[in-house]
Amino acid sequence: MTSRIELIENYLNGLLDNDSIIAFEERMKTDPTFNAEVQSTKLFLKELNAFGKRKTIKNQLNEFHSELEETSSLKKAKIFNLKTYFKIISVAASVAIITTIGTFFTVKNWNSSNSESENYRELRMDIAKMKETDNKIWKSIYDDNKIKNPGTFSGTGFAISSNGFLATSYHLIKNADSIFIENETFDRLKVKTIFTDKAKDIAILKVINPDFQNFGKLPYGFNTKVKSLGEHIFTLGFPRENIVYGEGYISSGTGYEGDTSAYQVSIPVNPGNSGGPLIDENGNVVGIVSGKHAVNEGTAFALKSQYLAQIISKLKADGSHIHINFNSKQKKNHSKNTVLVNKFQKLIFRVKVYK
Amino acid sequence: MNLYKSDQELIEGIKKGDNEALRILYKQYYGSISHFIINNNGSYDDAKDVYQESIIIFYEKIVGDVFELNCKIGTFLYSICRRIWLRKLADKSKYTGSIEDFESFLPFEESIEEYKEENYTSMESSLSSLGEPCKTLIEDFYINNLTMISISEKFGYTNADNAKNQKYKCLMRLKKLYFSTNKNEN
Numbered sequence: 001m002t003s004r005i006e007l008i009e010n011y012l013n014g015l016l017d018n019d020s021i022i023a024f025e026e027r028m029k030t031d032p033t034f035n036a037e038v039q040s041t042k043l044f045l046k047e048l049n050a051f052g053k054r055k056t057i058k059n060q061l062n063e064f065h066s067e068l069e070e071t072s073s074l075k076k077a078k079i080f081n082l083k084t085y086f087k088i089i090s091v092a093a094s095v096a097i098i099t100t101i102g103t104f105f106t107v108k109n110w111n112s113s114n115s116e117s118e119n120y121r122e123l124r125m126d127i128a129k130m131k132e133t134d135n136k137i138w139k140s141i142y143d144d145n146k147i148k149n150p151g152t153f154s155g156t157g158f159a160i161s162s163n164g165f166l167a168t169s170y171h172l173i174k175n176a177d178s179i180f181i182e183n184e185t186f187d188r189l190k191v192k193t194i195f196t197d198k199a200k201d202i203a204i205l206k207v208i209n210p211d212f213q214n215f216g217k218l219p220y221g222f223n224t225k226v227k228s229l230g231e232h233i234f235t236l237g238f239p240r241e242n243i244v245y246g247e248g249y250i251s252s253g254t255g256y257e258g259d260t261s262a263y264q265v266s267i268p269v270n271p272g273n274s275g276g277p278l279i280d281e282n283g284n285v286v287g288i289v290s291g292k293h294a295v296n297e298g299t300a301f302a303l304k305s306q307y308l309a310q311i312i313s314k315l316k317a318d319g320s321h322i323h324i325n326f327n328s329k330q331k332k333n334h335s336k337n338t339v340l341v342n343k344f345q346k347l348i349f350r351v352k353v354y355k
Numbered sequence: 356m357n358l359y360k361s362d363q364e365l366i367e368g369i370k371k372g373d374n375e376a377l378r379i380l381y382k383q384y385y386g387s388i389s390h391f392i393i394n395n396n397g398s399y400d401d402a403k404d405v406y407q408e409s410i411i412i413f414y415e416k417i418v419g420d421v422f423e424l425n426c427k428i429g430t431f432l433y434s435i436c437r438r439i440w441l442r443k444l445a446d447k448s449k450y451t452g453s454i455e456d457f458e459s460f461l462p463f464e465e466s467i468e469e470y471k472e473e474n475y476t477s478m479e480s481s482l483s484s485l486g487e488p489c490k491t492l493i494e495d496f497y498i499n500n501l502t503m504i505s506i507s508e509k510f511g512y513t514n515a516d517n518a519k520n521q522k523y524k525c526l527m528r529l530k531k532l533y534f535s536t537n538k539n540e541n
Contacts, residue, residue: 005530006523044530051478052498057414060374061407064381225387225429 008041120256120301121294122201123239123274124153124172124353152355156237156276156289157181157205159215159347160222160312163321164207167308168275168351169290170196173203181205181349183243186215189349195315200261200307201290204315205351219343220277223284224306226253227263234337235267235289237276238350245341246273248298255301256291262301263287269300275351278302283340362428366417381410384429388436396444405443409435481532489525496522 010016011024028035157168166181173179173193182188189212195204227233227250234247248267255262265278269292278287287302368376388409389402397405409432416422424431482490488510495501495509507518 003520003523003527005527006519009523009526040534041530044533047478047533048493048497048529051475054411054415054475055498057377057411058407060377061381061410064378065385065403065407067378068382068385 004037005041008038009045011038012042012045120291122169122171122291123269123271123289123300124155124169153353154238155272155274155351155353157349157351158236158275158277158285158344159218159349160204160285160308162214162216162218164212164214165194166191166205166207166349166351167277167288168203168205169288170198170201170203171290172274172351173205173353174198175355176353178354179205180352180354181207182352183346183349185346186349191351195311197307197311200303200311202288202303202307202311204311215347218347219283219340220279220347221282221284222305222309223280223282223286224304224309226304226306227280227286229253231286232281233265233267233278233286234341235269235273235276235278236341236345236348237269237273237289238348239270239272241350243345243348243350244270244273245337247337248300251299255303256293259301261307262290262303265289265300265302266298267300268298272350273300276348277344278305279340279344281337283344362424365428366424369414369417377410377414380413380428384432387429388432391433391436392440395440397440401440401443405436405439406432408439477536478533481529481536484532485525485529488521489528492518492522493525493529 007016007024011021016024028038153172155169155172157166159165160167174196176193179191179193180188181191189207189209191205192208193203194206197203229250229252231250232247233250234245236243236245238244246268248265250263251266252264254260255264263278263286265287267278267289269276269289273289274291276289277285278289280286285308286305288305288308289300289302291301293299293301365376365380369380385406388406389399392402392405393399412435413428413432417424482493485493492506492510495506496503501509503515503519503522506522507513507515510518510521512518512521
């Protein structure tokens with residue numbers, strides 16, 4: 001003899017034959033108690049099935065999680081509750097801070113002139129050097145004597161918002177008297193420094209030409225997630241008078257001497273590439289080129305774009321009218337880099353610094 | 356190296372029930388979410404719970420009938436986790452008034468939380484108060500999807516019919532338990 005609940009379950013699962021279905025539905029109509037039982041069973045079985053599914057997934061996720069724990073170094077032990085250790089930490093931190101500051105000044109006094117490490121080479125370009133090679137071009141372009149002074153240093157910068165904000169490297173514009181940006185599309189625009197961060201080697205500029213409208217819609221997005229090793233990237237910059245494309249990949253998640261705020265990238269860069277954007281294959285800015293290893297060829301460094309994002313949110317909080325959308329884009333049709341490059345180069349500028 | 360290059364492919368894979376796709380998804384975004392939780396007053400376990408909850412929501416959305424993802428998976432998950440975590444912080448009254456964000460997120464309306472945590476917990480407690488062998492029997496049939504034949508072998512019933520009768524007895528009891536606990540809560 002089949003029990004009522006079995007009958008109901010079979011009905012709900014569509015396991016009854018036609019005659020039984022008719023009888024069943026007839027009974028539902030005539031017998032309200034029976035009908036109520038069918039409804040409650042239906043709800044209950046639905047919940048039970050949902051529960052079952054969720055439980056299965058949870059088990060699976062737990063399995064993935066333990067795999068994750070095995071492969072990576074994330075272990076419970078590593079994360080401790082800050083509150084418990086607050087006192088100890090604060091004492092340790094003060095000692096550490098005093099020591100660090102003390103050491104910093106001592107060392108700084110020792111080699112006062114140059115704070116850069118010997119193996120790190122910033123990529124700003126000394127115009128005098130470049131002048132010889134590009135002299136002919138200079139003459140032909142600026143024959144009308146529009147510009148007499150070619151500037152002291154030059155590098156690269158790129159638009160980060162349509163209303164005139166740009167990002168570049170700090171070392172490029174430090175101690176600048178005046179700064180101009182130029183490219184084929186926008187010609188020459190005067191900019192001022194809005195923000196600098198020496199440690200991260202980043203500066204934010206803003207166009208101050210009175211007749212400047214805007215850059216138009218930015219063709220690239222920003223990806224603030226840390227990119228994985230081996231990811232293909234490219235950069236556009238001005239190591240010479242014309243824009244130059246360079247292609248490579250992310251070779252390490254940390255920069256010079258383990259700097260976690262930067263990537264190491266394997267990409268050909270030269271003086272003048274500083275401040276250029278590092279762009280992934282989807283057309284998202286993932287970093288800013290800052291320097292290269294002085295000895296190892298093909299080893300360059302770039303600041304991760306999450307620091308750019310942090311700075312921008314800081315600027316926003318301080319009241320700068322910076323319109324920037326930190327959404328990363330996803331390339332739909334796998335458009336080639338050449339297509340991306342054509343779109344991007346309008347918003348990449350040669351930054352000229354006068355001292 | 357990676358079978359699933361785009362978000363879309365990943366979603367299709369999960370829809371098809373490919374375990375590997377779910378695995379890739381799970382591993383891909385855990386880092387950034389745990390970073391967010393731990394930097395906002397959370398523990399390692401909090402990070403795991405919140406993240407798993409968000410993955411389940413996401414999973415149930417995509418295997419459900421109508422769901423269209425208008426942003427990157429990462430943004431979606433981050434946004435759900437952010438929301439869940441804010442709620443949990445508020446419950447624990449640990450919320451300090453500011454939250455440190457690491458990514459862009461979607462300002463979800465209430466529409467996203469169709470995750471019925473209460474149903475889940477009341478089913479779980481009903482099951483555990485059901486006692487053995489009913490609990491295992493029900494779990495084997497409804498959760499682990501074992502057949503009646505293998506269940507009757509496992510439990511030593513003489514035939515599948517006996518096992519089936521036992522299953523329905525258990526099911527009746529569970530139903531009663533479930534509705535009584537559920538009603539008490541409401």
